[in-house]
Amino acid sequence: MILPQHELEDGRKQVQRMTAILEIHDLHVSYRSSGSELSPALKGVSFRLMPGEIMGVLGESGSGKSTLAGSLVRLLPGNALVTGGTVQFEGKDLLQANPDELQAIRGRHISLIFQEPSLALHPTIRVGEQVRQVLAAHGSRGKRTLNERTRQIFAEIFPEETDRISRSYPHQLSGGQRQRVLIAQAIACGPSVVVADEPTASLDPTTQMEILGVFRRLRERLGLAMIFITHNPALLSDFADHVLVLYAGEVAECGPAESVLGLPRHPYTKALFQSTPAVSGKPGTGRKAKLPVILGDSSRSSLPIRGCCFEPRCTERMEICKEREPSPANLSVSHTVSCFKYES
Amino acid sequence: MRYLVRRLGHAFFLLAGASVLAFLFTALAPGTYFDEMRLNPQIAPETVAALRAQYGVDKPLPLRYASWLNSVLHGDMGFSFAYNGPVAPLLVVRARNTLLLTITSTLFAWAIALPLGVWSAERLGRLSDRLLSWGTAVLLVIPDLALALGLLIVAVRSGSFPTGGMASVDFETLSPANKLRDLALHMILPVTALVLSTLPLLVRHVRASVADVLDAPFLLAALGHGIPKRTLLYRYALPAAANPLISLFGFSIGVLLSGSLLIEVVMSWPGLGPLLLEAILARDLYVVIGGMLFSTFFLVGGNLFADMLLYWADPRIRAESNAR
Amino acid sequence: MKVEATATGKNVHPLLKVENLVKRYTKRSLAGTPEELLALDSVSFTISPGTTLAVVGESGSGKSTLANCLACLESPTSGNIWFEGKDIVKLEERACRQVRRQIQLIFQDPASSLNPRWSAFEVLVEPLILQRKFNREEIKKRVNYWLGRVGLSQDIVGRSPMELSGGQRQRLAIARALTLEPKLLILDEALSALDCSVQAQIANLLMELQGSLGMTYLFITHDLAMAAHFADEIAVMDRGRIVEQGPPNKIFIQPEQETTRRLLAAVPRIGRGDQSALER
Numbered sequence A: 001m002i003l004p005q006h007e008l009e010d011g012r013k014q015v016q017r018m019t020a021i022l023e024i025h026d027l028h029v030s031y032r033s034s035g036s037e038l039s040p041a042l043k044g045v046s047f048r049l050m051p052g053e054i055m056g057v058l059g060e061s062g063s064g065k066s067t068l069a070g071s072l073v074r075l076l077p078g079n080a081l082v083t084g085g086t087v088q089f090e091g092k093d094l095l096q097a098n099p100d101e102l103q104a105i106r107g108r109h110i111s112l113i114f115q116e117p118s119l120a121l122h123p124t125i126r127v128g129e130q131v132r133q134v135l136a137a138h139g140s141r142g143k144r145t146l147n148e149r150t151r152q153i154f155a156e157i158f159p160e161e162t163d164r165i166s167r168s169y170p171h172q173l174s175g176g177q178r179q180r181v182l183i184a185q186a187i188a189c190g191p192s193v194v195v196a197d198e199p200t201a202s203l204d205p206t207t208q209m210e211i212l213g214v215f216r217r218l219r220e221r222l223g224l225a226m227i228f229i230t231h232n233p234a235l236l237s238d239f240a241d242h243v244l245v246l247y248a249g250e251v252a253e254c255g256p257a258e259s260v261l262g263l264p265r266h267p268y269t270k271a272l273f274q275s276t277p278a279v280s281g282k283p284g285t286g287r288k289a290k291l292p293v294i295l296g297d298s299s300r301s302s303l304p305i306r307g308c309c310f311e312p313r314c315t316e317r318m319e320i321c322k323e324r325e326p327s328p329a330n331l332s333v334s335h336t337v338s339c340f341k342y343e344s
Numbered sequence B: 001m002r003y004l005v006r007r008l009g010h011a012f013f014l015l016a017g018a019s020v021l022a023f024l025f026t027a028l029a030p031g032t033y034f035d036e037m038r039l040n041p042q043i044a045p046e047t048v049a050a051l052r053a054q055y056g057v058d059k060p061l062p063l064r065y066a067s068w069l070n071s072v073l074h075g076d077m078g079f080s081f082a083y084n085g086p087v088a089p090l091l092v093v094r095a096r097n098t099l100l101l102t103i104t105s106t107l108f109a110w111a112i113a114l115p116l117g118v119w120s121a122e123r124l125g126r127l128s129d130r131l132l133s134w135g136t137a138v139l140l141v142i143p144d145l146a147l148a149l150g151l152l153i154v155a156v157r158s159g160s161f162p163t164g165g166m167a168s169v170d171f172e173t174l175s176p177a178n179k180l181r182d183l184a185l186h187m188i189l190p191v192t193a194l195v196l197s198t199l200p201l202l203v204r205h206v207r208a209s210v211a212d213v214l215d216a217p218f219l220l221a222a223l224g225h226g227i228p229k230r231t232l233l234y235r236y237a238l239p240a241a242a243n244p245l246i247s248l249f250g251f252s253i254g255v256l257l258s259g260s261l262l263i264e265v266v267m268s269w270p271g272l273g274p275l276l277l278e279a280i281l282a283r284d285l286y287v288v289i290g291g292m293l294f295s296t297f298f299l300v301g302g303n304l305f306a307d308m309l310l311y312w313a314d315p316r317i318r319a320e321s322n323a324r
Numbered sequence C: 001m002k003v004e005a006t007a008t009g010k011n012v013h014p015l016l017k018v019e020n021l022v023k024r025y026t027k028r029s030l031a032g033t034p035e036e037l038l039a040l041d042s043v044s045f046t047i048s049p050g051t052t053l054a055v056v057g058e059s060g061s062g063k064s065t066l067a068n069c070l071a072c073l074e075s076p077t078s079g080n081i082w083f084e085g086k087d088i089v090k091l092e093e094r095a096c097r098q099v100r101r102q103i104q105l106i107f108q109d110p111a112s113s114l115n116p117r118w119s120a121f122e123v124l125v126e127p128l129i130l131q132r133k134f135n136r137e138e139i140k141k142r143v144n145y146w147l148g149r150v151g152l153s154q155d156i157v158g159r160s161p162m163e164l165s166g167g168q169r170q171r172l173a174i175a176r177a178l179t180l181e182p183k184l185l186i187l188d189e190a191l192s193a194l195d196c197s198v199q200a201q202i203a204n205l206l207m208e209l210q211g212s213l214g215m216t217y218l219f220i221t222h223d224l225a226m227a228a229h230f231a232d233e234i235a236v237m238d239r240g241r242i243v244e245q246g247p248p249n250k251i252f253i254q255p256e257q258e259t260t261r262r263l264l265a266a267v268p269r270i271g272r273g274d275q276s277a278l279e280r
Helices: A005-009 A011-017 A065-072 A099-105 A127-137 A143-157 A162-166 A175-187 A205-222 A257-262 A267-274 A319-323 B002-028 B035-039 B045-055 B061-073 B087-122 B127-141 B144-158 B176-213 B217-224 B229-240 B242-266 B272-282 B285-313 B315-323 C002-008 C063-070 C093-102 C120-131 C136-149 C166-179 C196-213 C224-230 C248-253 C258-265 C275-279
Strands: A022-032 A038-049 A054-058 A080-089 A110-113 A193-197 A225-230 A242-247 A250-256 C016-028 C034-047 C052-057 C078-083 C103-106 C184-188 C216-221 C233-238 C241-246
Touching: A022 A065, A038 A065, A038 A080, A038 A242, A038 A250, A054 A065, A065 A080, A065 A193, A065 A225, A110 A175, A110 B217, A127 A143, A127 A162, A127 A175, A127 B229, A143 A162, A143 A175, A175 A193, A175 A205, A205 A225, A205 C258, A242 A257, A242 A267, A250 A257, A250 A267, A267 C196, B002 B061, B002 B285, B035 B045, B087 B127, B087 B176, B087 B229, B087 B242, B087 B272, B087 B285, B127 B176, B144 B176, B144 B242, B176 B229, B176 B242, B217 B229, B229 B242, B242 B272, B242 B285, B272 B285, B285 B315, C016 C063, C034 C052, C034 C063, C034 C078, C034 C241, C052 C063, C052 C224, C052 C258, C063 C184, C063 C216, C093 C103, C103 C166, C120 C136, C120 C166, C136 C166, C166 C196, C196 C216, C196 C224, C216 C224, C224 C233, C224 C248, C233 C248, C233 C258, C241 C248, C241 C258
Parallel strands: A054 A225, A054 A242, A110 A193, A193 A225, C052 C216, C052 C233, C103 C184, C184 C216
Antiparallel strands: A022 A038, A022 A080, A242 A250, C016 C034, C016 C078, C233 C241
């Protein structure tokens, strides 16, 4: 889409003009199920990630958010098939890169933080060694430098008890500590992009906040750009710069965090936010009142064959929604919504 | 520590139990060493009777067991009628040879099985993996005896290495280096036979356990951190798959030990195998019991070693046993 | 206020009354010296019939131990649990089984508590068969009834729990618990693993069941926002103790304890609490 010239005055516009560090364009990924049938998980996802920016990707199960995380560095299950699109990183299409190039990029330039901190660490290797291995994999030479660097990273993430924790095995640590180790692994080689897939989903709220704090601090210190994938919209306020809402493998809405979270436009985003219980200090609010819900579910069998994929659950549906798919409409320079209500 | 103490206790009880069973079974078997003497007209019945009394063959079982235990404590392990001397020194020499064979074969078998299994697991389902599976399946169904005989034939035909025994005739005159070379040459055939007989089992297990962990999230995570393939397979996947393999290691020592008894007989390796066979045929009671006990001892020792390895390899087992 | 009346329950006998419940674990350290872990430290509370008590706390605060003790899965070290006027701590195995039917647990991840080899139908039928009270016709009728009640369609009965979505699985787990016609449902993080929109659906279902069946809930969670929405009373746990207890409004407006304040601060809010924007 070509944007009108006068909007360049917008501050955000300046940012957009900077070169994106990661640019995903029209990404299509499908899974080969039994037989030769292909079931699509991502259907034309596009977005740009600016240096130092936190992009919050919001999606529920089945929205394709984990597929998105995996396809950025081509770590997808064996039956996944990238059927189209590009992932441009520093002028190179990662989807065309060979295994050696990919290995050099993973962990060095783009790192991943996985969902379950209890499963993403090797159970019988000390966590310090696991961080050291990441450094060693990317060309840090010499035992002394390796150990020194490992210590520095641990000191950064665990200001207290640095040595005890680096000598521990994963099962000796708490969920929050394990998550921090995963972060240590991810930032060890000073990557420019970190992709975090539901990094706090299994933690309790106080630890969750703590981990978000760590991310925030690291972003300031190291200028990391981040793709933060979550199913919980509430985590993204005060944290993400941009929010991208995925529904059934398509981008429903994408824009600056304050406008998407504060004034959601897509019917799905609106309904999703309303379905989380509000925490307000006002007396007598909502007791035993029902939460507004989105009826039905987004399982593959209930998706329509034609038209907008949210149409069957949408409360604001129109005739046109059944006929064809909406294309992204620009509300402002950076806020796009895929809904006919906003198409002019 | 408690874990190890408990394991040691287990091992001790196993050995004690094995000795009682060995005693019972040999007592149940018909005939004694002196029965054949009685058929010999040149030996007077009184002499036989005197011998029987001297060696206490006619005493009740518990008494014989007690006196045997006593002799174990004195380091004799009973008396060999055929060799006319205490059993222990006899067994120790033979056991040393058997152990040499078994340990060497164990090391070789695992040194081959580990990389082969990992290699195969990584290519799971591909042609090379399927071919290897076929190969191991074929090897698995060939009986050990046929394997040993086949190897013997090859060795005889080619004539390039010795086909029996443990040393050449002129062994004593050789320099230390040449002695070692001579020993190694003699070991080639029995070790090959033993390795080939256990290899398919080991490769299949290594392949299966490594293939099991290859999908683990922590391996995916390591891949995502750009850990190179080799490190990933050998430093991440293999240790994670190690627990069942370590248990298999203990088991494999037992398999190799019983296998070696047979191979020793076929290839006339002066180990426990031929000794035990002779002793059984001659009804040389205490040698049989001693031989059985030594075998059990190795087996229990192998498993104990595996348990210790497990304790060392898995911090979770350490934590668990300490928590109790 | 209605909340106050039910919570204090002047005229109503409490369904569940817990008195000075203590659960102590002994753990041996490396040196072999026994280490005491107080998972529950004299916990006391009551729940009136038809109300919901939410127990909120961080992980390791003893919430799940409490759930297990109440469901007779673990026996407390000391203290009393009065259920309908009977002390179930001292009950024998057989009587305990009777009570256990009346107190059902719903777990965070129903995938692990439902047998993956069974079909949804078998999952629902099993507790009915075990009761040996019903013939085939009645069983079928009941299964259909409860399926409808939890909002599952008939055509899922042939599928295995693994083929269902997270929300459907949780509905199935609820239906299974309800076939036993329990008086108390313990919801142990029953909503935590679900997507937000599904969470709302299940929360609504539970509230609706409470309205129509007069169910009593013990809602164990770390999500203070959902607890406030869902419960009549909130008990905040920290290191095995209930540090603060009261109706949601009081907990939210005048939190007295540091733990409560910490939990409150950790409640994420969408759009910086600017909820009015959502109403448009």
